[in-house]
Amino acid sequence: MNWHTFFFLLFALVACGFAVMVVLSSNIVRMALYLIFSLGATAGLFFLAGADFVGAMQLMIYVGGTLVLLVFGVMLTAQGPFVSMKTRGGDWILAALLSGSLLAFLVPAAFSIKEWTNAPPAAAEEHHAAAGRGRAEAKVRFALTSTPAENADAAADESSTAALPGMAAQPATATRLGMGLLGVRVDKLEGRSPELQRGMSGYLLPFEIVSVHLLVVLVGAAYLARSKRRATR
């Protein structure tokens, strides 16, 4: 068992275990705490999958923002010290049936595709493909960065990458994501035909839409949650 597997098992157990405890607990404050642990472990899973920027955003926006909002909601709607709304017994039986059948459908579906299980025989080709992609990205990077000294550094970096095919130099995903927002996809350089690529502007328009959407939603939420003063009027 290598370290990747060990940390995957650790984070997966924490994420799934606390998710189950969120369901089983009936105290809303404890549910919020378990949810924080579960989502934090999910951020660890994102780091393990190589998505460092998404993992950081998960920690900062989700655990740091959304869950703090939820905890404030719990505090603002508190109804006495130990109020817990129990679920009826029949609901639990129905829920267990539903969750069991959903899991029995989803987990075999996840293991039904052979290349998703990351079986070892094709590992050599995988390393070659990853190294090739790393080299293409390095070329794009020093086409964008200008000075010759950096080019020499990048060339040296590339040769060392070629020496170690398993350790393809993958830059942090923040740069690639930022360039992808602008429409430069360093991960799919030879992917699309030029006719298809002409209308593509990356994810800039969805990014604008989602940011304006977030602004409007927050203004609307502040309007909805304002304290009404009907009595004084």
Add this chain to the structure above:
Amino acid sequence: MEPVGISHFMTVGAIMFVCGVVCMATKRNALGVLMGIELVLNGANVNFVALSSDFLTTNPARGLGLDGQFIALFVIVLAAAEAAVALAITLNFYNNHSTVDVDRADELKG
């Protein structure tokens, strides 16, 4: 399970998704329903990030590439927006009914 693959990540995502669905269906506290929604969105995010990863699969060219990480980022932002609005609605409901039991929200029942 020596090399961890997409399947193992998808199993984690499936467990979180199912927990979220059960949480949404069984909790009577409106904030508990909200937490179930967060769990469902995170289960979906785990799947997107796993499919976008290069070294969890034997054929990374058929993965989502960076698109999966973009979708995961958008899901995180939209989940923040959704939590803000749902919390505002819950606070309004609490101000009007002085409870957050979703079974009491039946005035629109036909």
